[in-house]
Amino acid sequence: MSGGKIVALAGGVGAARFLEGLARVCAPERLFVIGNTGDDTEIHGLHISPDLDTVVYTLAGLHHRERGWGLQGDTFHCLEALERLGAGAWFQLGDRDLATHIYRTRRLREGARLSQITREIGAHLGVRTAVTPVTDDRLRTIVRTRAGKLDFQTWFVRRRARDRVLGLEFEGSEKARPAPGVIEAIREAWAVIVCPSNPFLSVGPILAVPGVREALRTTTAPVAAISPIVGGRALKGPAASMMKSMGHRVSPAGVAEIYRDFAGVFVLDHVDARYCRKIEAMGMLAVPAETVMTTPARKQSLARAVLRALGLG
Numbered sequence: 001m002s003g004g005k006i007v008a009l010a011g012g013v014g015a016a017r018f019l020e021g022l023a024r025v026c027a028p029e030r031l032f033v034i035g036n037t038g039d040d041t042e043i044h045g046l047h048i049s050p051d052l053d054t055v056v057y058t059l060a061g062l063h064h065r066e067r068g069w070g071l072q073g074d075t076f077h078c079l080e081a082l083e084r085l086g087a088g089a090w091f092q093l094g095d096r097d098l099a100t101h102i103y104r105t106r107r108l109r110e111g112a113r114l115s116q117i118t119r120e121i122g123a124h125l126g127v128r129t130a131v132t133p134v135t136d137d138r139l140r141t142i143v144r145t146r147a148g149k150l151d152f153q154t155w156f157v158r159r160r161a162r163d164r165v166l167g168l169e170f171e172g173s174e175k176a177r178p179a180p181g182v183i184e185a186i187r188e189a190w191a192v193i194v195c196p197s198n199p200f201l202s203v204g205p206i207l208a209v210p211g212v213r214e215a216l217r218t219t220t221a222p223v224a225a226i227s228p229i230v231g232g233r234a235l236k237g238p239a240a241s242m243m244k245s246m247g248h249r250v251s252p253a254g255v256a257e258i259y260r261d262f263a264g265v266f267v268l269d270h271v272d273a274r275y276c277r278k279i280e281a282m283g284m285l286a287v288p289a290e291t292v293m294t295t296p297a298r299k300q301s302l303a304r305a306v307l308r309a310l311g312l313g
Helices: 012-023 050-059 077-084 096-108 113-122 152-158 182-187 204-208 212-220 241-243 252-259 270-281 296-309
Strands: 006-010 033-037 040-044 047-049 130-133 140-145 150-151 167-171 191-194 223-226 265-268 283-290
Touching: 006 012, 006 182, 012 033, 012 050, 012 296, 033 050, 033 182, 047 096, 050 113, 050 130, 050 212, 077 096, 077 140, 140 152, 150 152, 167 204, 182 191, 182 270, 204 212, 223 252, 223 296, 252 270, 265 270, 265 296, 270 283, 283 296
Parallel strands: 006 033, 006 191, 033 130, 191 223, 223 265, 265 283
Antiparallel strands: 040 047, 140 150, 140 167
């Protein structure tokens, strides 16, 4: 392959699985990953960036292969001790994982930017792909429910996403500035891929940062999006229930509608091929593929299918 960067907009586990395959079918140095920070939070005084860490750990080959998040073989002795002290242990932080958060928090207090720190962590772990947060500024996803407004991790982890979602707010997005290189990467990309992530919780915060959606609309690069909905269900997480509660069709066509202003290619699973006509009526090329990434071979197969759809295969 020759040319510019392949830019990917990424959430957590679903995006990381796809990127794992993509980094094996093209040079990982050719990829530029823009990560979600709406899930970021502070736990025990530490700055946690769950989606960024999931992507970095996966590209480093260190991720927990069953859960998708955290580190393979990690222990939880610190968490158990905190629980005995009554300090609260509802957010799972492994012992080796804690080192990442301690390092990030220390570097932030020293004045380093989140994008710089994310590059440092990736380099220490041997990651050859550039991974950057969408913004260095504070951005937090707030979930509106009948119980009131909840920060994302309280809603998702502590309350196990049981509260019906009435809407979302991206706190800080109006003043947030894209991290260095984000807009330039999109404008100068060889291609852009929206990973199979939750369109509201994972991609939504990225698109909420001023300048990002406009860059996607105006880039000369082809833009593809991959559906996280297969057969009326989300492969991971609450995307399907959220689509229903927020008035969207729980289908690939419902996801395509969210991206129709900038995506020219939409990849959906073979089982949902009946939606191709609706998606193409929105002005997108609909591409059926095997999107359920249960093995390394399937991850790579999906990556190749997306690249072919973008004219890069």
